[in-house]
Amino acid sequence: MKRETMIIKSEDLVGLKKAAEILKSGGLVAIPTETVYGLGANALDEEATKKIFIAKGRPQDNPLIVHISDTNQLEDLVLEIPEKAYILMEKFWPGPLTLIMKKCEKVPDIITAGLDTVAIRMPNHAIARKIIELANLPIAAPSANISGRPSPTDANHVIEDLKGKVDAIVDGGRTGVGVESTVVDVTEDIPTILRPGGITEEDLLNVFSEVNVDPALKGKNKDIIPKSPGQKYKHYSPNAKMKIINGELHQMINRINKLYQEFTQKGLKVGILATEQSKWSYPCDITIVVGDRKNPSTIASNFFNSLREFDRMNVDIILAEGVEKFGIGKAIMNRMEKAAGFDIENL
Template sequence: MQTKLLRPSEEPAAIEEAGALLRAGEVVGIPTETVYGLAADALNPQAVKRIFEAKGRPQDNPLIVHIADLSMVREIATEFPPEAQKLADAFWPGPLTIILPKQDKIPMVTSGGLNTVGIRFPVHPMAQAIIRAAGVPLAAPSANISGRPSTTTAQHVMEDLHGKIAAVVDGGPCSVGVESTVVSLCGERPRLLRPGGISLEQLQSVLGEVDVDRALKEKIDDSEKVSAPGMKYRHYAPKAPVTVVFGTPEASAQYIAQRLGQHTGVLCFDDCAQLFCGKAVVETFGPSDDEAQQAREVFDALRRFDDTDCTEIFAQCPPSRGIGLAVANRIKKAAGFHVIDLTEEQA
């Protein structure tokens, strides 16, 4: 299969072409504000299966369904409780996924065998235009080979999936850089299942108390059933094994500097890079005090290690506040939760 790169900025018919491919049951890489998505008709089980085949994704890993209008929720979810309306009023369109009981018309392959479904209304105008052109809600996990760092440019998608999908729509680099926040409203209390572009603190400002799933703190066994993508299996990982060093920027940098080998890679804050230059393969992902920039750059930095000869990677990690919680989660997932916590050693 020849994967076509569609450029709406240069080709006026590109959006309609993407919509036609999706209506025909094809899989298309599309831009969103978070990361690029691998989209297919969420209501067409054969089309959704092509997503799993292209990514090499386990089929018990549920997909998020993307909409371009609130009216589309009615054909996806059986109910839209007051808490969902509050979240929609505050954060939609935007990087938030809400898990609700699903309509029967949502195939089990889309929901990962669950009776619930994650719904997101992206703010990216090109994503909205593609959904409208397709005329159906779109299932769209991140557009990468399963387990690899997510894609934040069209070129990343082509690197991973060229020859496996019909097309990629180039919408430029993603503005958020980490996937959407996932919150479930199917239990007694709202539960954060995956941190992302909307922070836990923002959720709490709207909903009050929000439970935090243990998947954010520890590795989930592959045999367990989960309600959202990214909660189990190895995710976001470069080829070399990663060790996360959690602590102040100064302390974590000193810890890493003492353990550099001939083929060590270091993922570090911009302001710590001088400690490692000339001694390791260094990739930076933003200043230590700018978690938003770290979110935009972390996946790009992790992907660049695969073009080097490093055999191990040490990674600095931001504090778990604001969008830093999402960045820390992605780095820890890339490491399989292999974490050196210097704050515990100092306690």
């Protein structure tokens, strides 16, 4: 059933108080964060959080991340805070880092997909934290998009996907980081990265001498029991099929141009996801420049928006240049590979 969706500007304090009231009363509010927009509900209210899964069309074995504005809120969420968690919170909170810890009984099983752990982060976004503070509740908030679609990095993306399905959308403009938070499991002796994001493996290795990377990040695994969002299902997908070409830049350019000719001769409309270094190497009318290879954070920031632009262009297939898997490049390629359904050609 369609519902009336209120659009609230982030500078509207009265509107933000209204958003908090909606959350307290069991409603759904899309809120901006520094990573992507999140679809929020009271994390301690099972009926409220069920609405998230319905609005998004999200599988219920895919756990949610709980967002807090103050570390005092952890008391309602976790059994204990490991020493490693304290170290990471001191270093990276507020920020794009989610920690997996043992949950307490107050956390509904629907939040954790029945697991005994819960994913928690404190966003580094003034509006997100203000709304959580006004609601005085921990807020469960996966990305505010239809499940499987490219994550929303602009309020217009949320409106496109969820208007009529949620109670309110807080418009905070474009997000900054552009990819979801890094998820780290701190329940074992060695911290384990379950999802790469804005805090890189290299950042974590500046804190700890050893960090594990979950084997599921190396490819498809249909049998995985996800402890973190983004581990199991096809994610971030545009309407078009997508193919990644990996290699040296000149190799990628040559191969993409060859594939472009092959696909267009078959009558397909082709989009090309290029970078600043290659933008003059392709037909300009169907090329989107996602960012600068010398500054990969620009690629992360623009990636999801670029996929949605290709949707608006109604392309049939997207040919994408891969990026180096270093620093935030690991997060970019994680999202890109999932968006492409792991259709990758290594040169």
